[in-house]
Amino acid sequence: MITIKRATKKDLKDLIKLRFLAHQYSSKFDRDVVINQNTQRELAKLVEKELEDPRIIYLLASKNNHAIGIAILSISEEIDQTAFLGELFVEKKYRNQGIGTRLIKEIIRIVNKKGLKTIRVTVAKKNKKAQLFYSKLKFQPKERNYILLERKL
Numbered sequence: 001m002i003t004i005k006r007a008t009k010k011d012l013k014d015l016i017k018l019r020f021l022a023h024q025y026s027s028k029f030d031r032d033v034v035i036n037q038n039t040q041r042e043l044a045k046l047v048e049k050e051l052e053d054p055r056i057i058y059l060l061a062s063k064n065n066h067a068i069g070i071a072i073l074s075i076s077e078e079i080d081q082t083a084f085l086g087e088l089f090v091e092k093k094y095r096n097q098g099i100g101t102r103l104i105k106e107i108i109r110i111v112n113k114k115g116l117k118t119i120r121v122t123v124a125k126k127n128k129k130a131q132l133f134y135s136k137l138k139f140q141p142k143e144r145n146y147i148l149l150e151r152k153l
């Protein structure tokens with residue numbers, strides 16, 4: 001049975017594992033996402049910190065009590081009416097079973113309840129599979145509205 005729940009500190013180990021796998025997956029598409037021997041430790045610190053932050057919501061998907069998917073939502077109502085989906089990841093062998101869709105539906109429910117009007121997510125240009133997934137869930141590209149600027153220091 002699949003369950004989707006709001007994660008807590010009790011789920012820390014599973015969250016760190018899934019966050020690391022998501023990060024590893026992103027590194028396939030983005031040269032700036034680097035994996036080294038500190039990554040796991042750094043991500044663990046980040047997850048612990050974010051779990052304390054009331055603006056950040058971690059959702060955990062489990063199958064028969066085994067954690068297999070994660071979604072991380074940031075909500076800053078004071079700034080605008082937009083929620084930001086920072087991470088969405090389902091373990092490979094559990095994909096295409098509707099779990100990603102269930103996570104998005106729960107996210108929509110939470111964001112709606114908060115009275116916000118928009119959910120935003122960024123996807124790597126090369127991640128065509130995820131783009132198709134989001135387009136089926138009625139997310140539309142807005143890429144022409146933004147360009148990414150950076151300055152190397």
Ligand SMILES: CC(C)(COP(=O)(O)OP(=O)(O)OC[C@H]1O[C@@H](n2cnc3c(N)ncnc32)[C@H](O)[C@@H]1OP(=O)(O)O)[C@@H](O)C(=O)NCCC(=O)NCCS
Pocket residue numbers: 025086087088089090091094095096097098099100101102121122123124127129130132133136
């Ligand atoms: C993107 C991602 C989260 C989708 O998760 P998922 O659990 O596979 O998603 P779903 O199963 O809900 O949907 C995927 C496909 O299964 C189909 N599907 C949905 N419910 C289904 C069900 N009950 N049974 C069978 N197939 C189903 C969907 O129509 C969809 O079809 P498509 O491949 O033609 O688009 C997952 O592929 C993933 O973790 N990818 C790596 C990380 C990533 O790219 N994240 C997004 C960038 S932030």
